[in-house]
Amino acid sequence: MSDPSRPIRTAAVIPAAGRGVRLGPGTPKALRALGGTPMLVHAVRAMAASRAVSLIVVVAPPDGATEVDRLLHEYPLADRTDLVVVPGGQTRQESVRLGLAALPDTIDVVLVHDAARPLVPADTVDAVVAAVRAGAAAVVPALPLADTVKQVEPQPQGTPEPVVGTPERALLRAVQTPQGFDLETLRKAHDTVVEGEGATDDAGLVERLGAPVVVVPGHEEAFKVTRPLDLVLAEAVLARRRATDGYV
Numbered sequence: 001m002s003d004p005s006r007p008i009r010t011a012a013v014i015p016a017a018g019r020g021v022r023l024g025p026g027t028p029k030a031l032r033a034l035g036g037t038p039m040l041v042h043a044v045r046a047m048a049a050s051r052a053v054s055l056i057v058v059v060a061p062p063d064g065a066t067e068v069d070r071l072l073h074e075y076p077l078a079d080r081t082d083l084v085v086v087p088g089g090q091t092r093q094e095s096v097r098l099g100l101a102a103l104p105d106t107i108d109v110v111l112v113h114d115a116a117r118p119l120v121p122a123d124t125v126d127a128v129v130a131a132v133r134a135g136a137a138a139v140v141p142a143l144p145l146a147d148t149v150k151q152v153e154p155q156p157q158g159t160p161e162p163v164v165g166t167p168e169r170a171l172l173r174a175v176q177t178p179q180g181f182d183l184e185t186l187r188k189a190h191d192t193v194v195e196g197e198g199a200t201d202d203a204g205l206v207e208r209l210g211a212p213v214v215v216v217p218g219h220e221e222a223f224k225v226t227r228p229l230d231l232v233l234a235e236a237v238l239a240r241r242r243a244t245d246g247y248v
């Protein structure tokens with residue numbers, strides 16, 4: 001239990017160790033350029049833009065931590081934000097766990113943010129931090145779905161998949177990052193839930209503990225760069241921001 005008289009300290013862990021297979025062959029996804037600047041740098045700046053965040057831990061490809069550290073030194077942050085780079089693992093869950101292990105005991109609140117969501121607006125980050133600081137143990141930004149969703153019986157490629165249900169769309173949300181947590185709760189979730197139990201995000205691990213998770217509004221520009229078309233959209237959003245907001 002944290003000491004209530006001590007100021008709350010917030011850190012961000014940025015898993016950036018993935019290859020980006022769905023984006024296609026090339027440099028690891030987080031290091032690919034978006035508007036001439038590595039995607040990871042945009043994600044780091046998005047976390048540093050929140051005044052609450054005093055420490056950022058970047059989880060680099062397992063064999064690339066030194067290179068990532070060198071690269072990030074070329075894009076200095078404001079003095080109030082410390083930056084640490086650690087090597088990641090073979091899965092996102094493992095990479096996040098390694099990032100959490102690098103946090104000092106002075107941290108109370110942690111954000112986990114995909115390097116692959118480089119354009120999340122500062123207001124979304126601040127809303128997640130505020131909800132955790134207000135007492136929620138786990139907070140996820142999310143949006144209502146635009147498409148209808150079907151549950152299917154998966155089949156080998158080329159075989160039509162039988163539909164087994166249509167979940168009520170109004171009850172569904174598409175979940176983004178940064179997800180925010182009371183650090184103790186997230187560490188417990190990562191220590192308890194075994195890899196491969198189907199959790200594709202950190203909040204999913206906390207749900208498996210039986211702890212409450214709440215949703216706050218996400219943002220369209222917090223989308224994940226997963227496939228080539230996402231990169232086209234990201235370039236367009238960035239170009240608009242640079243033309244209208246003086247964004248670098």
Ligand SMILES: Nc1ccn([C@@H]2O[C@H](COP(=O)(O)OP(=O)(O)OP(=O)(O)O)[C@@H](O)[C@H]2O)c(=O)n1
Pocket residue numbers: 014015016017018019020021022023029030059088089090091092093095096113114115116117224225226
């Ligand atoms: N072993 C891994 C796998 C993923 N990630 C990170 O988790 C985030 C979300 O994952 P995703 O978009 O799925 O990235 P990739 O795993 O790189 O994508 P793909 O599945 O297409 O290879 C990314 O910032 C990615 O770098 C990570 O840190 N360590």
Ligand SMILES: C[C@](O)(CO)[C@H](O)COP(=O)(O)O
Pocket residue numbers: 092114174175176177200201202224226
């Ligand atoms: C964490 C996440 O971005 C929330 O939407 C998502 O679950 C990551 O999934 P991926 O399969 O690693 O892209």
